[in-house]
Amino acid sequence: MAQSIYFNAWISRHPGLARGFLILILFAGIAQFASFAVIQAHVISFYGAQPEDISFALQISYAGIIATLPLQFRMVRYFNTRSYLLTAFLAGILLNIGLFSVHDIVLFSVLRFFTGVVTCIIAGCMLIVIFTTIPEPKRMLVGISLFFSLILTSGLIVGLGTAWVVMRMDWTEVYYGLIALQVMAILLCLLIFKPKPAFKPYPLYQTDWYGSFLFMFAAVATAFVMIYGPRQYWFADSLIRYTAVFAAALFALFLFRQATLKRPLIDLRVFRSGKFIFALLLMVLFFGMKDSINLVYGYSVLALGWSASDVVNSGLYNIAGAFIGTFIAAKVILAKKQNLPLLLLAGFAVLFYYHVWVYAHLTPSLSLAELRIPIFLQGFGSGLLFVPITVFCVVSVPQSTGMTAIVICAYARFIAVLNSIAGFYTMQLSYNRQFKDNLQGKLIPENDIFLQRLELYKGLFVSRGYTPGEATGISNMLITKSSALQSQLLTIRAIFLVGAILMAAAFLVLIAFAVVNKIKAAGNKKKMAMA
Structure with a gap:
């Protein structure tokens, strides 16, 4: 790594330290993507939305990632690495300020999409750079292990910080923590990366921007159908039906372009x-x-x-x-x-x-x-x-x-x-209805077990000073709650x-x-x- 095309001379002599810094930069990049998984109830309350709205806003970030990823592996070979990362982190800071400022769920979802784009730019760049710090025979395996193990556990790691925040202060302070991480990453980028990497820029000509937009809208439409579909009885709802047709048509156009272009975003020969x-x-x-x-x-x-x-x-x-x-x-x-x-x-x-x-x-x-x-x-x-x-x-x-x-x-x-x-939503809905109907069928006066439990609860509440009528009402409520659980x-x-x-x-x-x-x-x- 002494002749690294990315790093300043001093950090090139310490590959272990370089990898550690790269992992910190990567973590700062993906933290905002994974930041709300543990505190969705707070986010729902803040934006006055339904749970499925927040679920869509979280998944639309991943749509931003996968729409950008094929382009990212080309752009990282064209742009100055340090400037590229600094621009991405500055954009991430602006996005966090925007997410903190808006209260409209639609604007929140749009900003979350661009959060996915920024996350992809940083993560894709880090994947390439991490590979260069590892000897050739171990490059793919160790690089993938470092990269994907952090992605696999990032949600819970970020959750440690967000849980600490929501227990002690307003949950929106999470945004300040994310911005602080991004500032730290900017300082690390300035510290370890060369002002101008020692590689020849790879031209961006014949890049399939049109195909990327096709895939972007198809991915967002698919996320909409898969998240809202189960709650609207799938194709019984006209909006879900039309959105599904729209997504299928865009995917078909995207695949057709990839099969016919000389330089496609993805090489369909892999199939x-x-x-x-x-x-x-x-x-x-x-x-x-x-x-x-x-x-x-x-x-x-x-x-x-x-x-x-x-x-x-x-x-x-x-x-x-x-x-x-x-x-x-x-x-x-x-x-x-x-x-x-x-x-x-x-x-x-x-x-x-x-x-x-x-x-x-x-x-x-x-x-x-x-x-x-x-x-x-x-x-x-x-x-x-x-x-x-x-x-x-x-x-x-x-x-x-x-x-x-x-x-x-x-x-x-x-x-x-x-x-x-x-x-999981559909199975929970189906099984829950099935088991609930089965249990409620047993909550009848002819059921000895039900009567024994009801009398036990009534006796307990009467002994605590409740009237027989109040004790019966509370007992029925407890049994209903217990059967739901x-x-x-x-x-x-x-x-x-x-x-x-x-x-x-x-x-x-x-x-x-x-x-x-x-x-x-x-x-x-x-x-x-x-x-």
Whole structure:
């Protein structure tokens, strides 16, 4: 790294310190993207919005990221790196000031989209620069491990700070913390980067700006359909129906352009690889079920009465699991790349056990000591899978396709997260209604258990000085509340059972995939020997 094209001479002599500074800059860049996940209730109150409005505003940031990502890998090779990052962080500061100032949910969503654009500029630039600090044989694996492990855990890391703020002051002070992080990043950029990097700018001619705009509007429309669709009974609502047609038409135009242009944003030849498609399906499944951890956090708030601070503190076990899993995955792959299938099997096995544990042990009175087991397991399983699946995707395509594999992985994550939002909401709605109707059918005078519980509550309240009428009313209210909680717990258990089945299916498919590949390899070896 002594001859780095990006860094000043003094930092080039300390690669470990340089990586540490780069990770801090990267964290400052993605912090504003992940800043509201833990405090959505405060954001909803501040903007006077519905939960789905805030969910859309958060996901539209990811639409900004994936719309910018293909362009970013070209622009980073054209612009002066230090000036490029300084401009992005200054834009981020202005966006935070705007987010703090506006109270309209539409303006908030627009600003969040541009927050995603800024996040992509910083994160994409950091990915390229981090790669240059790592020796060539380990570059892809270690770089991806550093980069994606921080992205995987950034929400909870940022949540530590936001939870501390909301417990002690007005939640909008979070914006000042984000601005302070961005100022720190600006100072680090001035400190470590050369005023003019030692590389020849790569021209931006024939860049598909039109295709980028097509994809941008298609991604935003898709997010709208997937978030608002379940709440509007999908295509029964005309707005959802027209928006879905609009998104499909734009995606079709985008794919047509990519197939016909000489220099497309993404190289569609990657889909000729069966291994890449298989790896992509694994990624979609992984990210689609990864967010089941949010049901655990939601349970801890609903059933156990935890605060945002309690949730974030329990999330430390998840962060620890993710870092340990990522470290093990990177070490195992560096030792022998053929260990990749074993890591995938181990990761899905851990996530299978995590889903089974929650299904088997969920009760209205779990303690933190008990909950830290599934929370850690989810992080550990995710750490074992995240890097191997990403590496599997990247190595399954020719090097001539450039960064297309990473871009399509980002697309897959976006779709998987939207699918999990819509899927978990729909499953909760369906299962909750089913269990609630079943429980309410048993709350009748002919049910001995119901009568015993009602009499127990009435006797307790009468002994505390309530009149018989008041005691009956409060008792009925408590039983109704208890049945609602019970139906929600049964719903979560049902969803985790579905998750366990999907993880088991992935495990079995991976075994079948490995067996088929071995048979093919043995057949090819036999043909070569005969030739």
